[in-house]
Ligand SMILES: NC(=O)c1ccc[n+]([C@@H]2O[C@H](COP(=O)([O-])OP(=O)(O)OC[C@H]3O[C@@H](n4cnc5c(N)ncnc54)[C@H](O)[C@@H]3O)[C@@H](O)[C@H]2O)c1
């Protein structure tokens with residue numbers, strides 16, 4: 304039995320349409336201990352399998368996710384409020400991630416190093432043990448997949464705690480792993496909020512924590528991990544710059560700016576919310592961005608043509624609207640959106656909708672330009688020169704992502720090299736294929752998800768020395 308089925312406290316989870324869709328129970332100390340105990344037992348079996356054997360099971364899980372895409376996407380849309388159109392894409396990147404690490408599992412290996420006198424050494428890449436994954440509410444299924452796939456491929460067990468705002472879809476992932484053949488308890492889900500998260504991070508049998516969420520919570524996670532000398536992966540917030548030079552392909556730059564700001568209701572950590580536009584094209588760019596933003600179809604996220612659903616919950620909606628109000632007070636101009644949206648469909652009336660917002664006349668010291676809003680609010684800033692925009696783009700404590708639109712290939716790479724961010728997209732935005740590492744600089748975190756390098760975040764290296772001669776002793 305999974306730990307999440309054994310809980311004592313009942314919490315209601317109102318979702319983004321204002322209705323309760325499910326009640327899950329919150330895991331306390333007893334359930335967390337049980338989950339760790341089961342994970343330890345499963346780790347013993349799993350870590351003894353060859354990489355190829357683990358890969359075969361992960362390939363099967365990927366196949367099952369792909370086959371059940373529609374069911375999982377519907378669940379994710381109900382869970383989070385994002386459009387079904389986007390949810391399908393999240394599920395695709397999830398099974399792709401499982402496939403990517405399944406493919407790597409069989410070739411994880413150490414090195415052989417020849418030493419004097421015929422002696423030699425070799426290294427073994429070994430799993431860490433029981434890993435904990437803690438997720439945010441914006442990409443519930445994908446976050447759980449991006450954490451569990453490399454963890455399991457490397458031979459670890461994982462206990463995953465989703466955000467209490469989106470507790471459901473990860474249960475399908477747990478079901479799929481089990482049906483695909485992972486040992487019982489190897490991937491387990493516990494439910495709850497901060498208290499459950501703390502119990503997991505502080506548990507002495509937990510070897511690693513991989514966290515996706517805000518900087519303040521990330522700070523607490525790293526403090527707890529430091530006390531236990533545990534490695535962490537931190538995927539935190541951002542306030543990423545998107546730089547649009549006057550020599551860009553304008554149509555692509557406009558599309559890029561919308562993708563950089565309005566996917567998942569703007570609730571995306573790597574969004575390019577500081578849109579720096581070179582003066583010569585500011586008016587043309589702004590006009591086209593506003594037109595395209597006003598065309599975004601807001602509504603029932605389960606309908607095929609909807610492109611923006613409701614925000615995650617009422618306090619968050621109010622927070623985002625508060626940022627727009629403050630921006631106006633500080634001198635920004637609202638060119639469109641930024642209002643509460645009440646859909647005509649009566650069944651959507653209680654939903655946490657707002658209209659996507661474009662702000663102009665923004666200055667670097669305004670709150671809307673400095674702080675992560677995590678909602679559908681784009682701030683447009685103008686600039687003159689490359690040197691100036693680089694200085695301003697890097698003037699932030701965050702460093703998750705960045706983007707540049709230009710037709711000048713040398714400038715594109717020069718700017719990409721100068722931007723202080725873990726990711727830079729040239730002539731597109733929010734493209735995060737599983738083959739490429741994803742993660743932040745500065746306060747946006749450290750460690751990486753996806754790409755080959757992530758194997759290093761979920762394994763440890765043992766050095767073995769082999770003496771082929773006699774022991775030479777000074778004693
Ligand atoms: N960099 C990334 O990859 C990435 C991805 C998605 C979201 N985010 C960031 O996440 C934030 C929004 O998500 P959120 O509101 O769910 O973040 P959050 O930090 O409030 O919560 C994230 C998770 O941490 C848990 N948690 C809260 N307090 C905890 C504690 N003391 N100990 C252990 N666990 C605790 C929560 O229950 C939740 O599961 C934004 O800042 C966004 O930028 C970052």
Ligand SMILES: O=CCc1c[nH]c2ccc(O)cc12
Nearest residue numbers: 442446449515538571572573
């Ligand atoms: O929201 C931020 C970027 C992102 C999108 N999907 C995922 C999955 C896992 C992460 O850690 C981050 C993200």
